[in-house]
Amino acid sequence: MKQIKPCKSVLVAVWVVSVLVFAIASGLATGIASSEAVPAPVPDDFVGNESCQACHEEEFQNFQGTPHANVAHSRFKTDMSRGCESCHGPAKTHVLCETRKKEARDSGQAEPECESTLAGSFRGKSPKDVSDNCLKCHAGMGEEHINYRRGDHWRNDIGCTDCHDPHGMPRRPDRLGPQSLVGSASRHKPDWGSEVMLRDSEPQLCLDCHNEMRAQFTLPFRHRVLEGAVNCSDCHNPHGGFESRQTRLATGADAACVKCHTDKQGPFTFEHAPLKLEGCAACHAPHGSANPRMLRRANVYQLCIECHTDVGNIGVGQPGTPSFHNLAQEKWRNCTTCHVQIHGSQSHPLYFR
Ligand code: HEC
Ligand code: HEC
Ligand code: HEC
Ligand code: HEC
Ligand code: HEC
Ligand code: HEC
Ligand code: HEC
Ligand code: HEC
Ligand code: HEC
Ligand code: HEC
Structure with a gap:
């Protein structure tokens, strides 16, 4: 009986010490596991x-x-x-x-x-978790990244580090970044790719995953994306946004297109409505087409009569092609020889000049 007492106090002392050690150790552990918690x-x-x-x-x-x-x-x-x-x-x-x-x-x-x-x-972390780390700083960087969580890439588990190397890429003067020949429309310059830490230059970066788009850029009439004259990211925001297909249409219909094709922007005294409503893609295939002017149809008139049906005005917004336009004759089929300013005119309601 008597011998137990000192033994008990030793046990208590050991217990107190181990509780203290445990408290310190677990404090350290949480400190290491989560920077937010401490x-x-x-x-x-x-x-x-x-x-x-x-x-x-x-x-x-x-x-x-x-x-x-x-x-x-x-x-x-x-x-x-x-x-x-x-x-x-x-x-x-x-x-x-x-x-x-x-x-x-x-x-x-x-x-x-x-x-x-x-x-x-970041070991074993999901693309979304890794991206959250980037976004804790970059979501404040303005419209470009603030909408990342709204884009198709986020929804499909594509994270920042699928396109960007978090540590940067070695600089290689021979590996020219995407270059745009359209001047101020694009700020890309040689080696821009490694400057923004991209894993590869455009368009290859995008084509690594979107290879099915390549064929469209080899059609006879196309944006010269594979040749480096125009970039995927000139038209698309890789970081996502509100627009469908992640296009850069921040202000008004087809801001992406008119940043280069400024003459199509207007405002025109006489607007051709579809430019403002459906946008350029109503008539043009934006990547490329087998048809001249990258039109969606082989013949211009086929494109026009899709909306201007020759049954006359059926009261659905746009007038039908007038009946005196004899579509059996070549002369009438070349619609844009008379309706020249098809994108809009400052001086004629039927776009004759
Ligand atoms: C004395 C060598 C040494 C030093 C100095 C060192 N590391 Fe490491 N590091 C390693 C080793 C070895 C591994 C692999 C450990 C493993 O596989 O578990 C590693 C792994 C890592 C990892 C990946 C593991 C993970 O959990 O994400 C990161 C990130 C890392 N180190 C960052 C750093 C940073 C930042 C510094 C400087 C502040 C640094 N290291 C300094 C040797 C070192
Ligand atoms: C701790 C804050 C922070 C984190 C986390 C962070 N960044 Fe940054 N990032 C910055 C700062 C600051 C700059 C410099 C911005 C400037 O000078 O305009 C920058 C610049 C960049 C640039 C170049 C921008 C330019 O205009 O040249 C890229 C690309 C970039 N970061 C990507 C990332 C990616 C990808 C991640 C995640 C892996 C990440 N960042 C995580 C703060 C951060
Ligand atoms: C699908 C590929 C892709 C993904 C995913 C991606 N980026 Fe980018 N990023 C690019 C490309 C391409 C550029 C250069 C062209 C441009 O400016 O859009 C760029 C440019 C940047 C820039 C510099 C340009 C600027 O506007 O400031 C920053 C910063 C940046 N990205 C951060 C991020 C962050 C943070 C994430 C994740 C939330 C991310 N990126 C995800 C492809 C991507
Ligand atoms: C902008 C954020 C950011 C910065 C700054 C950063 N890293 Fe990393 N690091 C990451 C991410 C994210 C990963 C996960 C790997 C990936 O997703 O590619 C990573 C992974 C690593 C790894 C593991 C690599 C592997 O293959 O497993 C090491 C080692 C490492 N980083 C070291 C460093 C060192 C050293 C520095 C400074 C010179 C540094 N990191 C700066 C974000 C960063
Ligand atoms: C790591 C793979 C990966 C990379 C790199 C990548 N994407 Fe994507 N992208 C996807 C996936 C997955 C989706 C969602 C599925 C789909 O629609 O194809 C997607 C969706 C898209 C969409 C929307 C498609 C739609 O149908 O609405 C566009 C536009 C797009 N990406 C453009 C780009 C551009 C531009 C780049 C280069 C800057 C790029 N992507 C790089 C994987 C990638
Ligand atoms: C000249 C502008 C422009 C360029 C350059 C461009 N795109 Fe597009 N892209 C668009 C537009 C506009 C749409 C939407 C078409 C529609 O709604 O009919 C689109 C649609 C897409 C889609 C959705 C799928 C589809 O067929 O509708 C993907 C994926 C895509 N682009 C990827 C890319 C990739 C990858 C590149 C570079 C290799 C690229 N785009 C270059 C304008 C462009
Ligand atoms: C980055 C600048 C840029 C953007 C953005 C752009 N384009 Fe282009 N576009 C060009 C260049 C440069 C050409 C000249 C074609 C060539 O020879 O490479 C061209 C050619 C064209 C042509 C053919 C012209 C002809 O005479 O055959 C059409 C049509 C066209 N673009 C429509 C569009 C549409 C629609 C969009 C938006 C979806 C768009 N472009 C966005 C630069 C751009
Ligand atoms: C209603 C159909 C339609 C819409 C919408 C449309 N286009 Fe066109 N576009 C045409 C036709 C038709 C031609 C061919 C004209 C010709 O044969 O002379 C053309 C030709 C072009 C050309 C080459 C000739 C030139 O005038 O420079 C460019 C570039 C072009 N369009 C850009 C655009 C852009 C950018 C938009 C959107 C802002 C747009 N188009 C919207 C029908 C349209
Ligand atoms: C996507 C549908 C669409 C296509 C394709 C289209 N248009 Fe139109 N067009 C309209 C609409 C809508 C109006 C506006 C009618 C209004 O304001 O009452 C219009 C107006 C017109 C007008 C002026 C009519 C008026 O009385 O004000 C002419 C002329 C015209 N289009 C010619 C053409 C020609 C030529 C083409 C082929 C190159 C064409 N359109 C392709 C939808 C289209
Ligand atoms: C030879 C010149 C010429 C050609 C080619 C031509 N048009 Fe016209 N178009 C006219 C004239 C002239 C008018 C004006 C009729 C009027 O003022 O009553 C007109 C009027 C129109 C209108 C307006 C009708 C309305 O009720 O407001 C539309 C729509 C139209 N054309 C579509 C087309 C289409 C589509 C084509 C190609 C299939 C085409 N035009 C080819 C000369 C032409």
Whole structure:
């Protein structure tokens, strides 16, 4: 009986100590598992990019060329001034542990057991989770990314890192980025691709997944996308938005098209209604077509009479083709020889001039 007492107090002491140890250990564990759950890490927990170089040379080198290297930006809730650790979280424990392991390996000893997990680890994370990390800064960057979660890419589990390398691509002067020959319409310039950390240049980047579109860009009349004169992203917003097919139609019908074809924009005194209502794609195949002017129909008149049915005005908005237009004769079939300004006119209601 008597001997038990001191023993009991030892047990209590052990229990108190182990509770304390457990509390500290679990506190550390949550600190490592989720940066949100605990107070902001002390500055000491951040070790800086140079500490990573020895073991992650490739990531380190590529990162130097990206816009992410050393930017502290007030536009964002969070800035990028922590470099690697802006995304991967404070890495002190990782570095200490891996350094000990490496030293042990180098001297032929058994690797020590230690905590190496990073707060910002993307291992096994879904494309949406990885994208959320990017969006915590970039969703504030304006219309371009704020709608990412509305686009087809998001809905189909395509994440930022399917197109962008989070560490950037090695700069290669020979790997010219997409170049546009249409001047100010596109800001793309040589090596733009690696500047915005794209995994590949356009159009190849897009065709890797949308290869079925390639054939349309080899048709006789086409936008010269494969030749590099026009980019997929001139017309599409790869980041998604409100428009169907992720087209860049931010303002008014077919803003994407008129940014290059400015003469078709108007406003015209006499608008041809479908341009404003259905948009350019009512008459043109935007990628390419077997028909001249990339028209949807082989003959212009076939296109016109789809809307202007020659049964006369049936009261559905647009007048029918007048009956004196004898469609059996070649002369009348070339509609645009008389209705010249088919996209709209400043001076004639029937677009004669
Ligand atoms: C002493 C060598 C060493 C240093 C220094 C080091 N790492 Fe690592 N790192 C490793 C090793 C080894 C692995 C692979 C661990 C594994 O497979 O479990 C790794 C894996 C990683 C991973 C992938 C694992 C995951 O969970 O996502 C990331 C991210 C990473 N390190 C980031 C960093 C960053 C950031 C730094 C600098 C702050 C850094 N590392 C410094 C050796 C190191
Ligand atoms: C913009 C956020 C971001 C920054 C900054 C960043 N990483 Fe990463 N890193 C990621 C993501 C996301 C992944 C997951 C891999 C993927 O999706 O391609 C990753 C993966 C890794 C991996 C694992 C690679 C593999 O193949 O398993 C290592 C190692 C790594 N990063 C190291 C670094 C180092 C070193 C730096 C700084 C030079 C750094 N990262 C900067 C986002 C970032
Ligand atoms: C901690 C905040 C932060 C995170 C997280 C972040 N970025 Fe950034 N990103 C920035 C800042 C800051 C810039 C520089 C913007 C500037 O100078 O206009 C930038 C620039 C970029 C640029 C180049 C923009 C340009 O106009 O040249 C790309 C592309 C980019 N980030 C992609 C990503 C991707 C992909 C991820 C996720 C893997 C990501 N970013 C995660 C803050 C962040
Ligand atoms: C389907 C491919 C694709 C996906 C997915 C994608 N991007 Fe991009 N991103 C591009 C292309 C192509 C460009 C360059 C052309 C352009 O400006 O649209 C670009 C440009 C950028 C730029 C610089 C241009 C700008 O307007 O500031 C940033 C920043 C950026 N992306 C961030 C992101 C982020 C963050 C995600 C995820 C939420 C993401 N991207 C997902 C293809 C993609
Ligand atoms: C990693 C694969 C991948 C890459 C790279 C990719 N996409 Fe997509 N894209 C998809 C998937 C998957 C869908 C949804 C399924 C579908 O409609 O094909 C989609 C949907 C789209 C849509 C909407 C299609 C519709 O029917 O509404 C457009 C437009 C589009 N992508 C354009 C682009 C452009 C432009 C690029 C290059 C900047 C690009 N994509 C790069 C996988 C990708
Ligand atoms: C000149 C502008 C333009 C260019 C360049 C362009 N697209 Fe499109 N694309 C459109 C328009 C407009 C639509 C919608 C067509 C419709 O609604 O009938 C579309 C539709 C699509 C669709 C939806 C499927 C379909 O057939 O309707 C996909 C996918 C697509 N484009 C991918 C691409 C890819 C990949 C590239 C580059 C290789 C590209 N686009 C280049 C304007 C363009
Ligand atoms: C980035 C600039 C750009 C955008 C955006 C653009 N185009 Fe074009 N388009 C061109 C160029 C350049 C040509 C000249 C064709 C060539 O020889 O490459 C052209 C040619 C055409 C032609 C054929 C002209 C002819 O004389 O045969 C039509 C029709 C056309 N585009 C319609 C459209 C439509 C519709 C859209 C929107 C879906 C659009 N374009 C968007 C640059 C653009
Ligand atoms: C109602 C049908 C229709 C619509 C809608 C339409 N087009 Fe056209 N477009 C035509 C026809 C028809 C021609 C051929 C004219 C000819 O044969 O002289 C043409 C020719 C063109 C050409 C080459 C000749 C030129 O005038 O430069 C371009 C470029 C063009 N369209 C761009 C556009 C753009 C951009 C839009 C949208 C803003 C658009 N079109 C909307 C019917 C249409
Ligand atoms: C997608 C349907 C559509 C197509 C295709 C189309 N139009 Fe039209 N067109 C209309 C509509 C709608 C009006 C407006 C009628 C109104 O304002 O009352 C109109 C107006 C006109 C007018 C003026 C009629 C008036 O009395 O104000 C002429 C002329 C005309 N179109 C000629 C053509 C020709 C020529 C073509 C073929 C190159 C053509 N249209 C293709 C829908 C179409
Ligand atoms: C030889 C010149 C010429 C050709 C070719 C021509 N038109 Fe006309 N079109 C006219 C004239 C002239 C008028 C005006 C009739 C009037 O003022 O009553 C007209 C009027 C119209 C109108 C307006 C009818 C209304 O009630 O307001 C439409 C629609 C039209 N044409 C469609 C077409 C279509 C479609 C084609 C091709 C199949 C075509 N035109 C070919 C000369 C032509």
